[in-house]
Amino acid sequence: MDLGISARLAPVLREVADMVSNEIAPLDAEYFAQVEVGDRWTHNARQLEIIEGLKSKAKDAGLWNLWSPVTGHAFSTVEYAYLAEEMGKAHLAPETFNCNAPDTGNMEVFEKYGSDDMKSRWLEPLLAGEIRSAYLMTEPDVASSDATNIALSCVRDGDDYVLNGEKWWATGAGDPRCAVYIVMVRTATEGPRHQQHSMIVVPSDTPGIEKLRAMQVFGDDEAPHGHMHIRFTDVRVPASAMLLGEGRGFEIAQGRLGPGRIHHCMRAIGMAEKALALMSRRALAREAFGKPLAQLGGNFDYIANARMQIEQARLLCLKAAWMMDQGDARAAAPWISQIKVEAPRIALEITDQAMQMHGAAGISQDTPLARQWAHLRTLRLADGPDAVHRRQVARAELKKYTQEKI
Amino acid sequence: MDLGISARLAPVLREVADMVSNEIAPLDAEYFAQVEVGDRWTHNARQLEIIEGLKSKAKDAGLWNLWSPVTGHAFSTVEYAYLAEEMGKAHLAPETFNCNAPDTGNMEVFEKYGSDDMKSRWLEPLLAGEIRSAYLMTEPDVASSDATNIALSCVRDGDDYVLNGEKWWATGAGDPRCAVYIVMVRTATEGPRHQQHSMIVVPSDTPGIEKLRAMQVFGDDEAPHGHMHIRFTDVRVPASAMLLGEGRGFEIAQGRLGPGRIHHCMRAIGMAEKALALMSRRALAREAFGKPLAQLGGNFDYIANARMQIEQARLLCLKAAWMMDQGDARAAAPWISQIKVEAPRIALEITDQAMQMHGAAGISQDTPLARQWAHLRTLRLADGPDAVHRRQVARAELKKYTQEKI
């Protein structure tokens, strides 16, 4: 169980880390400031210059599509996990390396389950970073923590499917470059509970699609990407848009979610490291009562606890990645649930303490901490709330001792 | 030690509670939506209609300046605490009853320490709700947790004082109706550490005052009130603007902060109650895995813990208020420190759990929870961070056992 940095990973990791801290992170603030210049929901010229410039550099350096097991470096999940951690340290980093969610997950779906037509129409431009995509799962009217509740209807009508209903929290769908959606739909109301749903591919400009609003995260609409609330009214796509076949939605979802969750979690570890670094520097630089903050009250404890939490959570993520690399997704599932709970939890706690160490600056625009906190808070809900994942971990544990359904 | 609802308070409390839930809370959302209509930093016509309409109703009902021990009902601190709790349940409630911070504290300062001229120029229109005020304490370049660090210079020059330096987090100073600032300044660099500072009254339109920017709280600039970052360049005020005399800044600050902290804390209790109510309703209304959320996992525990935390924190606030009512501010001080730590802490925790119970809706604009959370988070920093208050509580405890300085 080698959880270390492999020889072939080491130089790439160094390059990525350097680019993140030296070239990407310094541009984050300007990028955000530009959101307010011109139409908030379109990348303006300077924003495009920033992001396309970074992407070009990354491509030129061979640091492109690093996530993919089939293109480029073909890193293992463990190896990629270390890269994802570094990408957590700047807002623009994942997109720079064409490694941002939900595109990576969507690209994987197209790669594994897409038709040739889908591959040429959607996968190729996604791999090239020319378009963006969204993944439409959650719905406003049902408890998505139990995904069998999902209700957006998809009815066969001749050679077409017709979609009606609402989705929300469609991350990235506000971006005008977002050209395609993968949508979880209900195609049956009877039969086994996990075979009533399907995944279907819908171009974002299909008639009948209406973006109702951007969901706000602690007041931030996250323009220009956005988490969109979308209504489907008689949206019609050809039958060939169905992925894998009716009723196979959960099968695809399971395959899609594992790696994505590891990426999310390792980026969260990166954010935790960033918060700890900011907290440590502040503790040394700021004085009160005649001493650096580091020497006051429980600050040694906060710093020590942060370090201990990070080390443990990172190792757990790496072990989950290693489990994934062993090829048995079912065996890896409880490990994914574990990190899904633990990585955001500790990253939130450490970020909160880093904010507190900064005084009022910590919750303001003067540090990246408040934005980071809000983003991390979404991870306790996205892809299933903590409670659902704890439930999965507990049931896996109890199954060691009983044959009965728990 | 009567901590209950007095006979004379009961009917007023009922009226306030009814007005908050039936008339004020329903207008909060529209008021916030109107922020985006027209200049964000000016109240537009509809906003004025909303807030002035509510104020008129409150005045007509005799529910005005409820905080004041000298006007109106002359409630005790314990009595007012119950009212403040209700006002925590709607954003516009404190202003409706002319009970909002920092105006209440500023009015108290004028009442206790102001010259006749200050009373007629500032106190009267404040008591009438015609102008607003700000309190300028914190500075960007020093650790305000140790207020003896405060550095904004105030130098006597003939019959004037001249102010130079920066303040930030001047809450309410973005509001065009904000006409006057009370400013903590440094008037000496030698002598006893707690006698180098003073408080001075500065009209907000004095030349040399520059609003640099609005500080953001988790990305929200809180327009039109705002937490402003302000630069003073050779700002000149007459010597008569000095409150009480040079070197007496801390004396005034101490008198000012006690009641204000209790108000903040009781509003926080109100927010916690609101979060618990939302959490409970959601737990009953939403189903997953075939059951209402209430019956799943640890949700009983979250609800029970919330109830237990609220009851304890409320009683602690009431006891602190009762201590204040006994007239010995020095004896009450450690109690104020206690609630300053505990009330925001439990309100934050309960609000966070309420968000989680709501799924993604909980962190969005569809509930008041995320905004409430962000506001409560500021209370762990405003008027001294947790660590400073814990330090005060611990030192008060240890003094029981030693004569030595701890």
Place this chain on the structure above:
Amino acid sequence: MDLGISARLAPVLREVADMVSNEIAPLDAEYFAQVEVGDRWTHNARQLEIIEGLKSKAKDAGLWNLWSPVTGHAFSTVEYAYLAEEMGKAHLAPETFNCNAPDTGNMEVFEKYGSDDMKSRWLEPLLAGEIRSAYLMTEPDVASSDATNIALSCVRDGDDYVLNGEKWWATGAGDPRCAVYIVMVRTATEGPRHQQHSMIVVPSDTPGIEKLRAMQVFGDDEAPHGHMHIRFTDVRVPASAMLLGEGRGFEIAQGRLGPGRIHHCMRAIGMAEKALALMSRRALAREAFGKPLAQLGGNFDYIANARMQIEQARLLCLKAAWMMDQGDARAAAPWISQIKVEAPRIALEITDQAMQMHGAAGISQDTPLARQWAHLRTLRLADGPDAVHRRQVARAELKKYTQEKI
């Protein structure tokens, strides 16, 4: 809602506090040492001298049966709560004032529900401190958290009842002075779930009663009182031993448990105060790295948190006592559940931190902390585990919003 120390309580409270700290606490250690001298399960001469000497002094001072609403001072529950807190600070204190569990609860049962014969045979010597009693509820083979599981059979046979089954954790039943048991039994297996049980009075020397062993608490058998595991084999008592009538066991239990739980909780608050005092003194007296421990690391925070937890938990207990004094036991029930969770929880945490502040001495016989911790740990289980009480609190909360059964 007066939660303060009444004028008539004040002098009694002072006397009790003085006697606990000056006369009782100093004898605790010798009393425990004497357990090892002679038969561990009998009070030896010196033990009797200690405890009877203290009881005489208390009686002479009029500090006797302070718990009772009908004898002596007739204190309210709020008033008695303050006394119970002081009694928590020495092991021998409750017995000294004839206020120890489970005797107080048993005396209340006899007072309220006992026949004249029971009163003269059991209540009078109990009130005089001449005998001791036990309360037999919990059973080894059922989850007593759901008391409707209780199974010890009690069958009418002519003019007698015949009991068969096992009880454990019969506190005080190891004491040779323990003359009588009140036993929760099952008298029916059909009918409404809360009417199948009864309470019956059984002299401890009735044939067929067998003390199987003393249950140990963290290895301590707590001789000579003990928590006994007892077997009943054809134990025969006259029909007149039945309290109130068949099927009314839960009715009696409810009336019995409320005050007893408040007493337990206020004694726990007393223990928490004692731990905080020990922790504070140690923090000042012990040095490391050239400073008193108080000034190192997070020790200010531990002390402050302890103070804040104690104040809040005490106020909650006082409010629960006040609710009880209002006379509606049903309305008071969720408050009793709240303190049943919170008081032991905070007392355990503070005691644990006090142990840690003492280094290895803290877990040894050199401080009373380890013994106190073990005792407090039992309170998270006795009279219902935390989970059951949290469940009750949550259901009381949710009932505000629904008519349906939760």
Place this chain on the structure above:
Amino acid sequence: MDLGISARLAPVLREVADMVSNEIAPLDAEYFAQVEVGDRWTHNARQLEIIEGLKSKAKDAGLWNLWSPVTGHAFSTVEYAYLAEEMGKAHLAPETFNCNAPDTGNMEVFEKYGSDDMKSRWLEPLLAGEIRSAYLMTEPDVASSDATNIALSCVRDGDDYVLNGEKWWATGAGDPRCAVYIVMVRTATEGPRHQQHSMIVVPSDTPGIEKLRAMQVFGDDEAPHGHMHIRFTDVRVPASAMLLGEGRGFEIAQGRLGPGRIHHCMRAIGMAEKALALMSRRALAREAFGKPLAQLGGNFDYIANARMQIEQARLLCLKAAWMMDQGDARAAAPWISQIKVEAPRIALEITDQAMQMHGAAGISQDTPLARQWAHLRTLRLADGPDAVHRRQVARAELKKYTQEKI
């Protein structure tokens, strides 16, 4: 960074795990019961039969001195860590495999720093399991958290050293088989603070050694091993008993403590696993309110959290072991501090929850949980309290950002 189970370890680990669960654990209860038969401080015939029988079996199976890097299997620290985890699951397991503390640490000291005479007189019989040893570090009158406080005096007198002072918590020194002590002494009162102490070898039967008492852990004296409080009065040993030379005590202590702490921590992980297994089985077997406990309240969460805590803490221990295996003890030190805090912490929490799931049985002699809890509680103090280790971790973190002394 391979943290997995190596091919050569796998079969040995299986054998050890089998022997622990099938042969050793079932004898624990009888062994403890025998403590009360005859002299508590001597192994009686049955106790000797039990322990020597197990040792013979282990020797015959080649499962002997598994800890040693120079005898037997020469396992790496990572490999041995897995074995130590299994040994945590039965009280008698460490001694069975001649892997118990403090003997392993003492044997390492003799191996690395002992003279030929010491090796033949002490190391050989220790390696053969014929004698036992103790390590005398902590003292009653100084804060041992700062080991430079250690005060037991050791003065050169001709060819001898003469020792005077007190030690306590000398684990294992109550055992009559304990033949030799390694003692940390003060040999200088001037000079660099970490060069004033030395380690010296003292036969346990040297005149002037007096065992004052056994320290109790939550009331348990842990006979016949015991944690002894020992007085040295003019205890005289030859100069050749000094290890390595005067002033080198800390040098030896550092080398000694690292592996020992990892062993302690991995045994703690084993205890946590045992507690989780007991908790899970109980959750399935016991019913209340008509359901298995597993399905009630927050029990899924407790079980899930336990699993997540264990996985993370184990990985952290394995990483610390791996750091140790890289050969740079200084670099490994903060990792050892991390696990010293985390492993006991999570094991205590999980054991506490397992107790709670068992109801009153959980704190009694009917499960091994209460004894295990008490033992784990000592680990938060032994070899330095949590606060000291957190301090070390924080300082290591802050050193990344400053050259100054923190």
